[in-house]
Amino acid sequence: MDGDATRGTTYRIVLSGELGDDFAFLFGDLLLERVDGTTVLTGRVLDQAQLHGLLDQAQDLGIGLVSVEAVAEADADDTEEERP
Amino acid sequence: MPRKQGLKPEGHVTQPVLIATKLHPPDVREQTIPRAELAERLNVGPGQRLTLVACPAGFGKTTLVAAWRESEAARKPIAWLTLDEGDKDPAVLWSYVIEALCRVRPSLGEAISPEITSAAPITEVVLPRLVNELVAQGEIALVLDDFHRLSAGPACDSVAWFIEHVPSTVQLVILTRTEPPLRLPALRARGELLELRADDLRFTQSDAREFLNGHLSLDLSVEDIDSLVARTEGWPAGIYLAALSLGKAAQADRSARVGSFGASSRHVVDYLTAEVLEAHDLPTQSLIIRTSILERLCGPLCDAVMETKGSAAMLDALSRSNLFLMQLNDESDWYRFHHLFAQLLRVELQRRDPDLIPALHRRAYEWHRKHGSTEEAIHHAMAAGAFQEAADLVATVYARYGNAGKYLTVLNWLEAFPDEVFRDDPRLRLAEGWVLAVSGRPDDAAAAVAIDLSAPVVDDGPLPDGFPSFEASLMTLEAIFLAPTRGDVGSQLEVARRAAELVPPGTVWRSAVCWAVGWGLYFRGRFDEADRWFEESVVEGHAAKQWIPADSSLAYRSFIAGVLGRVSDQHELAEQAGRALREHRLEGVDGVVLLALGLSLAARGRETEGPAVVEQGVERIRGIGQPLHLAHALLHQADLLRALGQNENATAVAGEARSIISGCKDPGMLRDRLRSFGLSPSVRSMRRDGELTDRELTVLRLLGGSLSERDIARDLYLSHNTVHSHTRSIYRKLAVSSRADAVTRARELGLL
Numbered sequence: 001m002d003g004d005a006t007r008g009t010t011y012r013i014v015l016s017g018e019l020g021d022d023f024a025f026l027f028g029d030l031l032l033e034r035v036d037g038t039t040v041l042t043g044r045v046l047d048q049a050q051l052h053g054l055l056d057q058a059q060d061l062g063i064g065l066v067s068v069e070a071v072a073e074a075d076a077d078d079t080e081e082e083r084p
Numbered sequence: 085m086p087r088k089q090g091l092k093p094e095g096h097v098t099q100p101v102l103i104a105t106k107l108h109p110p111d112v113r114e115q116t117i118p119r120a121e122l123a124e125r126l127n128v129g130p131g132q133r134l135t136l137v138a139c140p141a142g143f144g145k146t147t148l149v150a151a152w153r154e155s156e157a158a159r160k161p162i163a164w165l166t167l168d169e170g171d172k173d174p175a176v177l178w179s180y181v182i183e184a185l186c187r188v189r190p191s192l193g194e195a196i197s198p199e200i201t202s203a204a205p206i207t208e209v210v211l212p213r214l215v216n217e218l219v220a221q222g223e224i225a226l227v228l229d230d231f232h233r234l235s236a237g238p239a240c241d242s243v244a245w246f247i248e249h250v251p252s253t254v255q256l257v258i259l260t261r262t263e264p265p266l267r268l269p270a271l272r273a274r275g276e277l278l279e280l281r282a283d284d285l286r287f288t289q290s291d292a293r294e295f296l297n298g299h300l301s302l303d304l305s306v307e308d309i310d311s312l313v314a315r316t317e318g319w320p321a322g323i324y325l326a327a328l329s330l331g332k333a334a335q336a337d338r339s340a341r342v343g344s345f346g347a348s349s350r351h352v353v354d355y356l357t358a359e360v361l362e363a364h365d366l367p368t369q370s371l372i373i374r375t376s377i378l379e380r381l382c383g384p385l386c387d388a389v390m391e392t393k394g395s396a397a398m399l400d401a402l403s404r405s406n407l408f409l410m411q412l413n414d415e416s417d418w419y420r421f422h423h424l425f426a427q428l429l430r431v432e433l434q435r436r437d438p439d440l441i442p443a444l445h446r447r448a449y450e451w452h453r454k455h456g457s458t459e460e461a462i463h464h465a466m467a468a469g470a471f472q473e474a475a476d477l478v479a480t481v482y483a484r485y486g487n488a489g490k491y492l493t494v495l496n497w498l499e500a501f502p503d504e505v506f507r508d509d510p511r512l513r514l515a516e517g518w519v520l521a522v523s524g525r526p527d528d529a530a531a532a533v534a535i536d537l538s539a540p541v542v543d544d545g546p547l548p549d550g551f552p553s554f555e556a557s558l559m560t561l562e563a564i565f566l567a568p569t570r571g572d573v574g575s576q577l578e579v580a581r582r583a584a585e586l587v588p589p590g591t592v593w594r595s596a597v598c599w600a601v602g603w604g605l606y607f608r609g610r611f612d613e614a615d616r617w618f619e620e621s622v623v624e625g626h627a628a629k630q631w632i633p634a635d636s637s638l639a640y641r642s643f644i645a646g647v648l649g650r651v652s653d654q655h656e657l658a659e660q661a662g663r664a665l666r667e668h669r670l671e672g673v674d675g676v677v678l679l680a681l682g683l684s685l686a687a688r689g690r691e692t693e694g695p696a697v698v699e700q701g702v703e704r705i706r707g708i709g710q711p712l713h714l715a716h717a718l719l720h721q722a723d724l725l726r727a728l729g730q731n732e733n734a735t736a737v738a739g740e741a742r743s744i745i746s747g748c749k750d751p752g753m754l755r756d757r758l759r760s761f762g763l764s765p766s767v768r769s770m771r772r773d774g775e776l777t778d779r780e781l782t783v784l785r786l787l788g789g790s791l792s793e794r795d796i797a798r799d800l801y802l803s804h805n806t807v808h809s810h811t812r813s814i815y816r817k818l819a820v821s822s823r824a825d826a827v828t829r830a831r832e833l834g835l836l
Contacts (some may be wrong), residue, residue: 019351022354022432025431025434057580062143062322083732
């Protein structure tokens with residue numbers, strides 16, 4: 001386990017299918033957006049346990065996982081700014 | 085490795101009951117399709133140790149295997165167990181597994197019972213016993229549904245051990261959403277694994293036709309069915325959600341609905357949930373949405389949560405028409421929602437009534453506290469944020485669960501409390517301390533109860549476990565477990581006497597406290613006084629049904645009679661202790677009782693039997709890991725061997741006692757007993773006050789890595805509070821004030 005996990009890391013999680021905003025509460029403070037037939041969740045995740053908890057939420061609904069990546073802080077800030 | 089030593093603080097306590105609904109295979113419903121070819125693949129050949137059905141939620145794993153069970157049950161017994169969070173505790177898991185196996189194979193029940201898990205270590209004793217008994221039972225299958233709920237940990241490890249050792253007549257079938265950590269690559273390589281995965285369970289066009297038009301009579305066109313299969317990628321739950329949403333629509337509208345579903349980019353569950361709900365009237369919608377917080381449902385529980393009446397009839401009607409609500413068994417009217425559907429309902433609940441959720445949990449807590457299960461009551465109290473109520477329950481029942489060997493169950497509850505609640509409630513810290521001590525982890529127990537009682541605490545007793553105050557609980561814990569583990573007779577006697585002042589005669593803990601004072605005096609060599617305390621312990625123990633301290637006290641009275649040369653008393657007391665041991669099936673004290681019996685046999689000239697029984701007693705006491713008691717037993721054994729003229733053996737046994745006594749802070753009269761062998765404790769190996777305990781060394785090593793204290797706590801099954809307490813003690817002993825300095829200092833000292 002890397003040291004970053006204990007301080008919190010920004011993740012981008014991509015799920016298959018578009019989910020409405022009603023589902024956002026399942027994913028804590030992550031930003032939920034719909035992009036071309038997928039759902040993109042972005043935000044800070046405290047540690048590995050929390051990350052797995054978020055993935056479990058998708059799994060509980062049978063929602064497919066497309067990708068999970070840790071993103072550099074600068075990229076995450078860009079995402080925030082691009083929002084209208 | 086120290087083993088557990090039971091202690092029963094409550095007189096009326098029995099084994100926590102098993103929840104019968106977990107042991108019932110779900111009924112196979114008429115609406116489901118048989119999938120005979122898939123089911124046939126589950127009939128594995130010999131040598132395939134594990135059958136794994138692994139795919140995401142909603143692929144029909146349970147339905148498939150339940151149908152296979154129904155068709156195969158005539159050929160061989162198939163036991164069923166649905167796992168939940170509580171099964172992360174191996175003692176809980178295996179008590180259910182044994183119960184499930186005994187239900188389908190009653191002859192197994194004559195050889196082994198679920199209660200064994202409360203009395204013996206799982207991997208070392210329970211599983212080898214079970215495997216041996218299964219050899220004689222012929223073909224049998226065991227289905228573990230929802231295996232993903234175990235996650236990695238001791239329960240999963242115990243299943244991996246079972247797979248490696250189980251006879252080839254046993255078929256283990258595991259249903260899971262995630263790949264379980266069970267050394268699958270090795271099983272695969274040896275051809276011992278049969279796997280069914282998502283692609284095997286997807287609905288084909290013909291499955292969908294049979295299901296939608298055959299069983300559900302939706303009368304859809306081939307094109308519409310193909311469109312549904314393509315849109316859902318053959319995901320059975322998606323197809324079923326679509327069917328529910330179409331069921332109430334007029335025949336003429338169905339094709340248009342399929343068309344707009346196919347054209348939408350919304351996720352299947354998002355698109356369909358609203359449509360499925362709208363197919364029900366408002367009271368039914370309200371019922372299923374609000375009761376989605378429940379793991380299991382029954383009419384009265386739903387009435388309480390909904391604050392209405394008549395839920396039972398609605399559940400009954402719903403379970404006939406909706407595959408997502410399953411009846412758990414015919415007799416008790418319990419149901420559960422399909423997990424995936426429940427999760428969708430919770431999304432809807434959050435959307436419609438987010439503020440109502442804590443109130444719903446609170447009502448569920450209140451119902452379970454009065455009519456249901458303690459575990460579910462605690463779960464709902466936590467979910468309602470009613471931590472005070474949850475703490476009250478945990479503080480009441482922890483000893484019962486601890487005595488049943490369910491340590492992890494208690495530790496997992498404690499971990500779920502917010503830090504500030506845990507820190508400010510000494511009852512919870514004491515519960516952690518007691519459970520850790522009983523499970524053979526005295527160093528952790530000592531750290532857990534490093535409580536400053538001079539600070540003002542809320543509402544100091546009487547406590548729900550029967551102690552009159554926090555201090556009484558703490559002193560008793562110290563006197564029975566912590567001081568003896570340090571090998572410190574002086575402080576043991578001091579805390580035991582304090583406990584005796586605090587715990588009055590006629591209360592449940594009095595017997596244990598008298599027992600502890602008796603020990604202290606006995607190890608001081610003050611036998612007459614000790615005997616009076618042991619005698620009171622026996623009387624109090626019988627009155628309060630506290631058999632463990634009462635029976636152990638009888639054994640000590642027998643030792644005292646022996647030392648004082650009253651041979652017939654020695655014999656009578658040892659026999660009484662032996663009878664009580666058998667009558668109450670006591671595990672924690674059998675070592676000391678065997679020792680007493682062996683010595684009394686030897687004293688009456690039984691030169692073969694006596695030493696053999698003494699040897700057994702010594703081995704049992706060795707397992708408990710308390711130095712004073714082991715050294716005491718060894719010295720008795722050495723005496724006996726010397727009396728029998730086996731001087732060489734006597735010296736060897738006394739030598740072992742010497743090295744144990746050398747590690748004791750204050751060994752009391754054992755030092756003098758040792759001198760009678762011409763030995764004295766070596767000074768060098770005595771542990772000094774400033775030295776780190778083994779446990780602190782473990783924590784120190786973890787502090788050298790990147791884990792947070794919270795992660796360390798999770799890894800070690802401790803509360804954050806207890807790990808923090810270990811850390812403070814490490815800093816103090818190393819004379820540092822930060823984690824980085826502790827690691828640097830430890831490297832300098834060669835500890836890391």
